[in-house]
Amino acid sequence: MPELPEVETTVRALREPLIGRRITAVSNDWPRQIASHEDVAAFDWQIRGQQIDAINRRAKYLVFSLSGDDTLIIHLKMSGHLAVEDAAAPRHKHVHTVFSLDNGRELRFRDMRKFGRVYLVQEPETVLGGLGPEPLDEAFSPDVLRERLNGRSRAMKPLLLDQSFIAGVGNIYADEALFYSSIHPRRTADSLTQNEIVALYAAIQKVLTMGIEREGASIDLYTKPDGTRGDMQNAVAVFRRTGMPCYQCQTPINRIVMNSRSTHFCPQCQPYPVKSESQ
DNA sequence: ACCGGAGCCTGTTAGC
DNA sequence: TGCTAACAGGCTCCGG
Numbered sequence: 001m002p003e004l005p006e007v008e009t010t011v012r013a014l015r016e017p018l019i020g021r022r023i024t025a026v027s028n029d030w031p032r033q034i035a036s037h038e039d040v041a042a043f044d045w046q047i048r049g050q051q052i053d054a055i056n057r058r059a060k061y062l063v064f065s066l067s068g069d070d071t072l073i074i075h076l077k078m079s080g081h082l083a084v085e086d087a088a089a090p091r092h093k094h095v096h097t098v099f100s101l102d103n104g105r106e107l108r109f110r111d112m113r114k115f116g117r118v119y120l121v122q123e124p125e126t127v128l129g130g131l132g133p134e135p136l137d138e139a140f141s142p143d144v145l146r147e148r149l150n151g152r153s154r155a156m157k158p159l160l161l162d163q164s165f166i167a168g169v170g171n172i173y174a175d176e177a178l179f180y181s182s183i184h185p186r187r188t189a190d191s192l193t194q195n196e197i198v199a200l201y202a203a204i205q206k207v208l209t210m211g212i213e214r215e216g217a218s219i220d221l222y223t224k225p226d227g228t229r230g231d232m233q234n235a236v237a238v239f240r241r242t243g244m245p246c247y248q249c250q251t252p253i254n255r256i257v258m259n260s261r262s263t264h265f266c267p268q269c270q271p272y273p274v275k276s277e278s279q
Numbered sequence: 280a281c282c283g284g285a286g287c288c289t290g291t292t293a294g295c
Numbered sequence: 296t297g298c299t300a301a302c303a304g305g306c307t308c309c310g311g
Contacts, residue, residue: 001303001304001305002304002305003304003305006304032287060305075305075306076305077287077304077305077306078288078303078304078305078306079288079289079290079303079304094289111288112288112289112290113287113288113289113290113303113305114287114288114289115287115288115305115306116305152280152281153280153281154280154281154282155281155282158281158282161305161306163305163306170304170305171303171304171305172304173304217304219303219304220291220303220304221290221303221304222304239304240304259282259283260283260284260285261304261305262302262303
């Protein structure tokens with residue numbers, strides 16, 4: 001479920017209740033969720049007593065810097081959700097890992113589909129090492145994007161979803177960015193013009209920034225840590241708008257499947273270059 | 280390098 | 296109403 005804006009929103013909401021808190025214990029009823037350790041006891045033993053010094057985001061990962069020089073890393077995958085709640089408050093049925101805190105509250109990791117993962121590592125790069133550039137970092141520029149596209153024959157939609165190409169973009173924001181840059185999702189990387197590359201860069205910035213400002217897209221399961229919904233679902237141009245009129249030209253939005261992911265675009269605003277008679 | 284398919288999970292929805 | 300299949304915002308592995 002969550003992409004860069006949803007994870008960023010979660011990080012921002014968790015800082016106030018968590019920074020400066022000490023983790024006193026961990027419990028878990030789905031051991032596979034803890035990816036870095038064979039058994040929960042070892043994980044609990046290692047994290048116990050460490051204070052949360054900082055919370056940041058890298059791609060779609062939440063990164064907690066701990067006082068013992070360990071790093072706690074969490075990926076929400078499709079259905080993960082983090083919340084800080086009173087230990088006495090009822091637990092949602094899909095909570096599988098609970099971090100007890102020194103103030104009577106708990107950080108609870110709930111995940112209906114059980115794809116989400118927790119890592120406790122000394123070297124964050126062991127988990128985060130393969131990721132591409134952060135799209136909202138100052139270091140990311142149209143020139144960087146052009147260099148990374150150079151010489152690649154891959155279609156743009158799967159390329160934007162590739163976390164080693166660019167970090168944090170998922171299915172919603174990939175479709176939205178291609179719409180705002182008027183690029184058909186099947187266009188190949190090496191077919192983009194200079195103007196299109198600049199437009200794509202601007203569109204990526206635009207949709208991710210909008211997503212953060214609107215605190216994420218609550219289309220299916222995603223909510224903020226406090227359970228309230230984001231607002232980005234009300235501002236999508238193409239994602240899951242199949243058959244509905246394009247806001248720019250009224251043409252019905254198309255849905256196709258690429259690499260097993262649904263892909264939405266406006267066939268009028270994002271034309272595919274005609275090679276022969278077929279398209 | 281790139282694509283497609285299977286797999287990991289549970290729940291909701293569309294279609295018969 | 297009830298069953299079944301398709302689908303879901305992520306990502307990895309494997310074979311071709």
